[in-house]
Amino acid sequence: EVSVGPVSGSLTTLSPTEQINTSIYALYATSAGYANTDSWSRSGTTVKLTNIGDSVGIGTSIPVTRTEITTTGAGIQRTLALTNEQNASDVGSTVEFRNSILDGVTWLGANIQGVRNGATADHSIVFNTKRVGQDAEVVSEAMRISAGNVGIGVTNPSGKLAIKPASTDAYSLFISSQNGTTGNLIVNNVGNVGIGTTNPTPLVEIYGNGS
Secondary structure, three states, X not given: OEEEEOOOXXXXXEOOOOOOOOOOOEEEEOOOOOOOOOOEEEEOOEEEEXXXXXXXXXXXXXXXXXXXXXXXXXXXXXXXXXXXXXXXXXXXXEXXXXXXXXXXXXXXXXXXXXXXXXXXXXEEEEEEEOOOOOOOOOOXXXXXXXXXXXXXXOOOOOOOEEEOOOOOXXXXXXXXXXXXXXXXXXXXXXXXXXXXXXXXXXXEEEOOOOO
């Protein structure tokens, strides 16, 4: 049984395939009095579909993925919002990517965060990934975009691209040829530049056949 209605006011019970009007609704779902095993169910503050194979369509009756939101209209449409209403420094919202490690057990593999920078109006997009040996719910920052600048290993990039290698990284930058893995251009973790060599010892070292 699925019921919709305004935040305050009476609810209207819908059949599983009935279209929702284009008004602002709060969604309420419960399995009470509904015998179909594919129905919505509610447990405490959790509302879910009871069948693991079910899909959710918003604006469409034929979702082609587990969740699909469909809009119409010219230009770019505002389709999905993740909001953190806490007015504080360094708050934000997160989209998580999880994978099954054991039956019934999932680990956080990566996430994307929209983060407020301190108490300012500036915000960053932060990409985090799991590293070998990290606990189930732990990920580390891999890259961020802040004020139009990209930082890899840098949380406050001051240029369009800022890269800081970790102590375990051999290179800050590694560019190889299309058909090989040899570094045609590299910057190692102490700042030396190598062209045609992956082990430059002076500040800049160039190596080529016949040179």
